[in-house]
Amino acid sequence: MISELTDMFFWEIGKRFSTEAYLLTTKVQGILWSISDIIIIYVMLKIISLIREKNRKKKIIFRYIFLWLSAILVPFLVFTASPRQFFILESVIFGLQFCVLIYSVITEAKDTIAFFRKMVVDGF
Amino acid sequence: MGIFWLFAEGLVMIYIRKGFIFLKNGDARQIAFIYFCITVFVLLVCLNFGQEIHIDKYLSNKYKPLGYFYYSYLWNFFCTLWVAIEAAIVIYVFKIYNLLRIVIERKKPILNRILLFGPGIFFLGLFSFYAAYHSYLGSLVDMDGYTHRNIQNSFTFYIKICGMFWIIIEWIVGLTGLKIFFLLKKKLA
Numbered sequence: 001m002i003s004e005l006t007d008m009f010f011w012e013i014g015k016r017f018s019t020e021a022y023l024l025t026t027k028v029q030g031i032l033w034s035i036s037d038i039i040i041i042y043v044m045l046k047i048i049s050l051i052r053e054k055n056r057k058k059k060i061i062f063r064y065i066f067l068w069l070s071a072i073l074v075p076f077l078v079f080t081a082s083p084r085q086f087f088i089l090e091s092v093i094f095g096l097q098f099c100v101l102i103y104s105v106i107t108e109a110k111d112t113i114a115f116f117r118k119m120v121v122d123g124f
Numbered sequence: 125m126g127i128f129w130l131f132a133e134g135l136v137m138i139y140i141r142k143g144f145i146f147l148k149n150g151d152a153r154q155i156a157f158i159y160f161c162i163t164v165f166v167l168l169v170c171l172n173f174g175q176e177i178h179i180d181k182y183l184s185n186k187y188k189p190l191g192y193f194y195y196s197y198l199w200n201f202f203c204t205l206w207v208a209i210e211a212a213i214v215i216y217v218f219k220i221y222n223l224l225r226i227v228i229e230r231k232k233p234i235l236n237r238i239l240l241f242g243p244g245i246f247f248l249g250l251f252s253f254y255a256a257y258h259s260y261l262g263s264l265v266d267m268d269g270y271t272h273r274n275i276q277n278s279f280t281f282y283i284k285i286c287g288m289f290w291i292i293i294e295w296i297v298g299l300t301g302l303k304i305f306f307l308l309k310k311k312l313a
Contacts, residue, residue, distance in 0.1 A: 013281045014274030029287040039298035043305050091125050098132040105139045113143045120147050120227050
C-alpha cells in the first residue's frame with residue numbers, strides 16, 4: 001500500500017511539477033521567507049540598537065538602509081519570468097540581508113553577549 | 125551563492141551557540157565544534173566544484189544516478205543542511221529566550237524533556253528523509269516510463285518541501301526574536 005502510494009506520488013510529481021509550477025510555488029515561498037528574514041534582521045538590529053543606546057554608542061543607520069533596500073526588492077520577486085531571474089533577484093535580496101547579518105554578528109557579538117550575561121548574572 | 129549562504133548561516137549558528145553557552149556557563153569554548161564545522165564546510169566546497177575535479181565521474185562508477193544528477197543531489201543536500209542549521213538557530217534562540225524569561229520575569233522554564241530531545245529526533249528524521257527520498261529517485265533512473273525530465277521534476281519538488289520547513293522555522297525565529305526584544309524593552313524601560 002505504502003509502496004503504491006509512493007510510486008503514485010513520484011509519478012504525479014514527475015509528470016506535473018513543471019518549470020511553471022516550480023516558479024509559481026517558489027515565488028510564494030520566496031516572498032514568505034523574505035518577509036520572515038526581514039523581521040529577523042529588523043528585530044536583531046532593534047536589540048542591538050537598545051544595547052548600543054545603553055552603551056552610549058552611535059545609532060545604526062547604514063544597516064537599516066541595507067535592510068530596507070532588500071525589503072523594497074521583495075515585491076519584484078512576483079514579476080520574475082524565469083527561475084534564473086528569480087534566483088538572481090533572490091541572491092541580491094539575500095546578499096544584502098546576509099551582509100547586514102554577518103557584519104552585525106562579527107562586530108556586535110562581544111557587547112551583546114556581555115550585556116545579556118550581565119542581565120543573567122546580575123539580573124539588572 | 126549556495127556556499128556563501130551556507131557560510132553565512134553557519135557563522136550565525138556558531139555565534140548564537142557561543143552566546144547561549146556563554147550566557148549559561150560564563151565560558152564558551154567550542155573549538156572542537158568549530159573544527160567540525162570547518163571540516164564539513166571544506167568538504168562541501170570540494171563537492172561543489174565536483175565536476176571540475178571529476179568527483180561526479182568517480183561517484184557515478186559507484187552509483188550510476190550520481191552521474192546524471194550530481195548537482196541535484198548536492199543542491200538538495202545543501203537545502204537540507206540549511207533547514208538543519210536554521211533549526212539549530214531556532215533552538216538556541218528559543219533557549220536564550222527561555223533563559224531571559226527565567227531571569228527577567230522570574231517564570232518557570234518552558235523547555236521540557238520533549239523539547240530537549242526533539243531537536244535530535246528532528247535532525248535524524250530530516251537527514252533520513254533526504255536519504256530515503258533520493259535513494260528512491262535514484263532507483264527510478266532505469267525504470268520504464270520515467271524520463272530524466274520527470275526525475276528532475278521530483279528533485280526540484282524536494283526543494284519546495286525544504287522551503288516549507290524553512291519558512292516555518294524562520295517565522296518561529298522571527299517571532300521569538302520579537303518576544304526577546306519586547307522582554308528587553310520592558311526591562312530597560
